[in-house]
Amino acid sequence: MSDISVGLGEIKISNDPGDVLIGFGLGSCIGVGMYDPIARIAGMLHAVLPVVSDNKTPSPKYTDSGVQMLLEQLLEAGALRSRIIVKMAGGANMLSSPGLSSTFDIGTRNVDSAYDTLKKLKLKISSESVGGQIGRTVRLYISDGRMTIRIMGGKERAI
Amino acid sequence: MKKKLNEKFIESLEELAKQGFENAAEGFSGMLGMTLAVYEPTVSLIPLQDIPHALGGPEIDAVGIYLQVAGEISGHVLLIIPLNKAFEMVDLLLNEKVGTTKKLGTLERSALAEVGNLTGSFFLNALSDQTGLSSRPSPPAMMVDMVGAILDVITSLAGAMGDEVLMFQATFIIGDRELNTDFWVIPDATTLNKLTSEISGNHTE
Numbered sequence: 348m349s350d351i352s353v354g355l356g357e358i359k360i361s362n363d364p365g366d367v368l369i370g371f372g373l374g375s376c377i378g379v380g381m382y383d384p385i386a387r388i389a390g391m392l393h394a395v396l397p398v399v400s401d402n403k404t405p406s407p408k409y410t411d412s413g414v415q416m417l418l419e420q421l422l423e424a425g426a427l428r429s430r431i432i433v434k435m436a437g438g439a440n441m442l443s444s445p446g447l448s449s450t451f452d453i454g455t456r457n458v459d460s461a462y463d464t465l466k467k468l469k470l471k472i473s474s475e476s477v478g479g480q481i482g483r484t485v486r487l488y489i490s491d492g493r494m495t496i497r498i499m500g501g502k503e504r505a506i
Numbered sequence: 507m508k509k510k511l512n513e514k515f516i517e518s519l520e521e522l523a524k525q526g527f528e529n530a531a532e533g534f535s536g537m538l539g540m541t542l543a544v545y546e547p548t549v550s551l552i553p554l555q556d557i558p559h560a561l562g563g564p565e566i567d568a569v570g571i572y573l574q575v576a577g578e579i580s581g582h583v584l585l586i587i588p589l590n591k592a593f594e595m596v597d598l599l600l601n602e603k604v605g606t607t608k609k610l611g612t613l614e615r616s617a618l619a620e621v622g623n624l625t626g627s628f629f630l631n632a633l634s635d636q637t638g639l640s641s642r643p644s645p646p647a648m649m650v651d652m653v654g655a656i657l658d659v660i661t662s663l664a665g666a667m668g669d670e671v672l673m674f675q676a677t678f679i680i681g682d683r684e685l686n687t688d689f690w691v692i693p694d695a696t697t698l699n700k701l702t703s704e705i706s707g708n709h710t711e
Contacts, residue, residue: 355665356555356665371564371654372565372651372655373655374651374652374654374655375658375659375662376662395554395665396665408665441656441658441659442572442647442659453662481651482651482652482658483655484565499567
């Protein structure tokens with residue numbers, strides 16, 4: 348069994364039942380997991396910013412292009428679109444002090460961007476743990492498609 | 507906008523930052539009542555992906571104190587301290603025996619926020635003194651969370667600018683007690699331009 352770290356702006360895919368995809372310490376970033384339970388293949392996106400702007404190249408750094416790329420890569424790897432289960436976690440607002448600019452709703456904007464993109468792709472979210480003011484470590488188990496979160500000082504729990 | 511940062515520019519920034527950090531350490535020392543040393547002040551371009559690996563990794567529990575900076579110099583200041591070191595710091599601040607503080611209540615949080623406020627302001631004052639550019643820090647915002655989550659504040663800001671972030675960074679050490687406080691300063695792109703012209707201006711004088 349190996350732990351595969353999904354870094355900032357990365358997508359990782361695996362079909363090894365022993366693997367666990369992990370996004371460590373997500374704050375405003377968002378972790379989106381997709382899983383095909385029959386093909387037993389899953390992938391995770393760790394996106395930083397909500398939307399790719401016009402002059403930038405689409406990449407997994409952005410939630411909108413990242414979600415799309417995650418889906419494409421999963422399909423390419425043998426997943427079937429109709430079987431895909433989507434789970435996501437993260438998108439917290441780490442700073443909520445009065446007097447700070449709204450730059451910091453970035454967590455909320457990441458979550459909204461994921462909702463929008465998934466809606467466009469006609470994919471439903473089966474479970475989520477998003478928002479709030481708390482960082483999360485997100486795990487996606489290839490063996491059964493379980494997504495878990497762990498917060499500071501807490502135990503890992505399935506969502 | 508992609509700016510080529512040559513070595514000379516980095517060196518000049520480093521000199522600028524060094525005085526800022528030393529001034530910050532002085533403020534910090536004054537507050538803790540003991541001498542604080544600045545260790546390895548650096549100015550560097552860091553790839554976005556490497557940011558969460560500061561301080562021993564993204565899952566380490568930590569305290570982050572953030573100041574937003576507005577004015578002619580604008581940007582972001584983040585002081586980040588591993589949680590156990592933050593406890594030690596609170597003990598020093600509140601004149602308690604080291605090992606007394608085990609959680610962060612209102613008093614402890616405000617003491618730490620003040621540390622961030624003071625060091626940040628001292629750093630910015632030094633920068634303003636040297637450049638003649640004004641700066642105005644926001645009140646400190648506290649975060650107690652995993653390193654990765656705290657640093658998302660920086661990654662989201664930096665990510666919007668590019669794939670690398672220019673960062674002033676230093677570690678503070680008290681005597682033989684390494685407080686491992688990482689002090690991150692991220693200037694906005696407009697501020698970088700101003701600093702560039704300030705520095706090149708100085709060179710022609």
